[in-house]
Amino acid sequence: MSGTSTLLAPSILSADFTDLRTSVALAEKAGADWMHCDVMDGVFVPNITFGPFIIQAVTACTRMIIDTHLMITDPDRFIADFIKAGSHQITVHQEACPHLHRTVQYIKSLGAKAGVSINPATPISTLESILPDLDLVLLMSVNPGFGGQKFIPSSVEKIAKLHAMRNGMNPGMVIAVDGGITEENAEAVVGAGADALIAGTAFFKAQDPVATAAKLRGLCR
Numbered sequence: 426m427s428g429t430s431t432l433l434a435p436s437i438l439s440a441d442f443t444d445l446r447t448s449v450a451l452a453e454k455a456g457a458d459w460m461h462c463d464v465m466d467g468v469f470v471p472n473i474t475f476g477p478f479i480i481q482a483v484t485a486c487t488r489m490i491i492d493t494h495l496m497i498t499d500p501d502r503f504i505a506d507f508i509k510a511g512s513h514q515i516t517v518h519q520e521a522c523p524h525l526h527r528t529v530q531y532i533k534s535l536g537a538k539a540g541v542s543i544n545p546a547t548p549i550s551t552l553e554s555i556l557p558d559l560d561l562v563l564l565m566s567v568n569p570g571f572g573g574q575k576f577i578p579s580s581v582e583k584i585a586k587l588h589a590m591r592n593g594m595n596p597g598m599v600i601a602v603d604g605g606i607t608e609e610n611a612e613a614v615v616g617a618g619a620d621a622l623i624a625g626t627a628f629f630k631a632q633d634p635v636a637t638a639a640k641l642r643g644l645c646r
């Protein structure tokens with residue numbers, strides 16, 4: 426993925442759910458590449474969000490890539506439903522999938538791109554065997570469960586490690602970073618090797634989301 430401009434994925438978690446269509450349109454207007462949708466089950470993470478029904482509603486509002494982040498245990502049960510609802514990319518957690526290779530192949534067999542996410546305490550080395558099969562890795566830079574948390578600084582070193590591993594094993598794979606992304610840390614995150622930035626609070630709670638998006642994408646610093 427190296428050499429292309431930074432991809433931006435606003436996280437719907439911080440959007441105004443009383444006016445979802447307007448929130449999605451704002452992301453589109455800001456030139457966002459993906460709409461990041463955070464699915465939480467109250468078991469894998471200490472919060473509950475939404476299921477395929479909301480993904481279907483977001484899909485109906487946009488032509489952006491629907492990037493679904495499943496923070497749920499045993500995601501295989503629901504992967505087909507999320508793809509049917511419009512998800513182009515499905516990311517599961519390494520920590521939630523005992524048979525990760527099977528899960529990744531299952532996502533691909535249903536025609537979606539396959540991603541794997543790791544929590545801040547999970548080492549990059551746990552991805553070594555699955556890396557050649559992945560379309561993306563979603564590196565968590567906060568403990569998943571909530572928007573608006575502070576970026577964990579040691580994530581930058583993990584991004585650099587993953588970047589080196591990716592270049593050797595699967596150069597076409599996308600590195601996305603999720604959690605606590607701001608205008609202040611975006612340059613360091615991209616400098617370490619991230620291709621895609623997930624931004625909830627920084628985008629939707631910004632005074633001027635369109636201008637913030639341009640800064641996050643590196644179009645103006």
Ligand code: DX5
Nearest residue numbers: 436569570572573605625626
């Ligand atoms: C956290 C979610 C994130 C979250 C990011 O569990 O996976 O996608 O929405 O929100 P911010 O950008 O506010 O940290």
Ligand code: ZN
Nearest residue numbers: 463494603623
């Ligand atoms: Zn997420």
